[in-house]
Amino acid sequence: MSGGAVPVCSPDLLRTLFLFEKLDDDQLDELCRVGRIETVEPGPVYREGEPATCFYVLLDGTVVLTVLSGTREVEMSRTSHRGSYAGAWTAYMGDRVPQVYSGSMMVPEGATFFVLDAGDFARLMADWFPMALHLLEGLFFGNRNAREILDQRERLLALGSLSAGLTHELNNPAAAAVRATSELRDRVVKMRHKLGLIASGAYDPAVLHLLIGIQEDAVGVVASAPTLSPLEESDREDELGAWLENHGIAGAWTLAPTFVQAGLDVAWLERVASTVDPEILASAVGWLAHTIETELLMNEITESTSRITNLVGAAKQYSQLDRAPVQVSDVHDLLDSTLVMLSGKIGTGVEVVKDYDRTLPPIPVHAAELNQVWTNLVDNAVGAMDGRGTLTVRTRPDGDRLAVVIEDTGPGIPDDLRGRIFEPFFTTKPVGEGTGLGLDISWRIVDRHGGDIRVESRPGKTEFVVRVPLTAPEGEEHD
Incomplete structure (x- = not known):
């Protein structure tokens, strides 16, 4: 505060403020009648969130306006400009907006204000500036409504983009699961056919017992099949394909990739060949191939459905629909x-x-x-x-x-x-x-x-x- 006697409210004083310079004498007299001059000691004048009771116009001194950011006060403005105003400036909109201070005001060294109670400020605005009041209200609520509508549109656009992306991501594993299920059904049919051959007595019980053991071992190998490089995979397919072809196995080069994918090698095929007679080797290898294909398809279905579950989980985590605020x-x-x-x-x-x-x-x-x-x-x-x-x-x-x-x-x-x-x-x-x-x-x-x-x-x-x-x-x- 610059010091000196506190001024008395008068039309001449108010006319020096840019906010009131266009008012006539009667209006200035009315302002002096309902308003007052106040000096404020250093410290807070009002706090954000408190009921907005007064409209302040700076006559002398410095004011600091702040808003809360989380738990911190962020300074928005610091001014000594005579005529600057703050406080209950939305009082003229009545109960259509919360009548609380939207920020805090403090004076670092004391200041002098012309002060109007919020009710008087709202009444004078309505009486003196009805057209301006309508324009201000339209601007305020129009901007707020536009913000709400565009906020909603932005969220809907984001939701549409995310939904499209999620649909695309879900489609791949879903399609894979459908395809694998269809192929699995075909393999099960072939397994039933092989079961009919077994029931006809084509396999000696002792040999069949050994084949079932090899089958179980193959299932275990599938579960822990190593990941091969493209070059390693190609070399192993060549080895297995050549072995199958040399032993007269039909579709040798079709079966070879399946065995490689399952992690099987020539040594495993030699074990099968040493277990059964040469005349039933092709049938035995075909039966084991169906077993391996069935296991691989079930793994693919498990992987695809797990992927779907993980995507749904990610969507749930993203949306937080079932969580506390x-x-x-x-x-x-x-x-x-x-x-x-x-x-x-x-x-x-x-x-x-x-x-x-x-x-x-x-x-x-x-x-x-x-x-x-x-x-x-x-x-x-x-x-x-x-x-x-x-x-x-x-x-x-x-x-x-x-x-x-x-x-x-x-x-x-x-x-x-x-x-x-x-x-x-x-x-x-x-x-x-x-x-x-x-x-x-x-x-x-x-x-x-x-x-x-x-x-x-x-x-x-x-x-x-x-x-x-x-x-x-x-x-x-x-x-």
């Missing part, structure tokens, strides 16, 4: 489920590199909301690379916070745009391809968690760093 979650699980959900969009042209610090503890978060943040950042990164490049997802400790880094090898964000990317409705995409809500939504979600998002960008490397607290924001409950 806030729960302790492993951020790596959330990131993995997001990458699975976006795998169709990521495609084969983008290499995904995971660099996780698994020593990081689970953290209390709104899991479904954070998944939306990862979705927006990964989607933007893939789009920036035009489907080709390297996407790196990294986690690391950052003091009392956990940092998640989404890095891409795209062309980078131009310097003149970097400062605007978190603005509502701002987008660098062509008209019709983006609403400009992704990063704005992401910023608001992370801010709600008491965290922040930073970006560093140059051609070939763009990093979005999301930092969230390791502990829950004050007042948040979690499971």
Whole structure:
């Protein structure tokens, strides 16, 4: 405060403020009648979330306006500009909006204000500026409704993209399971046919007993078949195919890949040949081949259905439909489920590199909301690379916070745009391809968690760093 006597409210005084300079004498007299001049000692004037009871216009001094970001006060404005106003400025909208202070105001060295009670401010606005009031209300509610509609549209677009990707991912294992089941049915028919031959007495009981033992051994080998390189696989197929052909086995080169896939070799076939008479070797090998094919098909069905189960689990983890709003979650699980959900969009042209610090503890978060943040950042990164490049997802400790880094090898964000990317409705995409809500939504979600998002960008490397607290924001409950 600059010192001196507290001024008396008068039309001449109020007329020096830009907010009131166009009012006539009667209006200025009315303001002085219902308003008052107040001096405020250093400290808080009002707190965010408290009932908004007064409208303040600065006459002298400095004010600092802040808003809460999680548990931290973030300074939004510091000004000594005479006539600056704050407080219950939405009082004229009545109970259609919450009548609480949207931020906090404090004065570092004391200040002098012209003060109107919220009720008087609302009444004067309605009496003196009815047209302006309608325009302000239209602007306020119109922007809010537009934000809600576009938020919903952005989420629906993201849901549609994710649904398409999930459908594509589910289709592959589902189709594989259907095909394997059909082939398995054919093999079972052939096995029944072989069982009929056995029942006719074609096999000596002792030989049959030995073949059943070999069959069981083959099933065990299938379960632990080694993974061969393409060259090793080709060499073994040649060896097995030649052996089968030399022993007069029909379809030798068709059977060879099956035996190789099962992990069997020439030594195993020699064991079969030493067990049965030459005249029934082909039939015995065919019967064992059907057994092996059946086991391989069952493995394929198991793998395909497991893949479907894992995809459904990832979708459940991603959506968090059955979870509490806030729960302790492993951020790596959330990131993995997001990458699975976006795998169709990521495609084969983008290499995904995971660099996780698994020593990081689970953290209390709104899991479904954070998944939306990862979705927006990964989607933007893939789009920036035009489907080709390297996407790196990294986690690391950052003091009392956990940092998640989404890095891409795209062309980078131009310097003149970097400062605007978190603005509502701002987008660098062509008209019709983006609403400009992704990063704005992401910023608001992370801010709600008491965290922040930073970006560093140059051609070939763009990093979005999301930092969230390791502990829950004050007042948040979690499971």
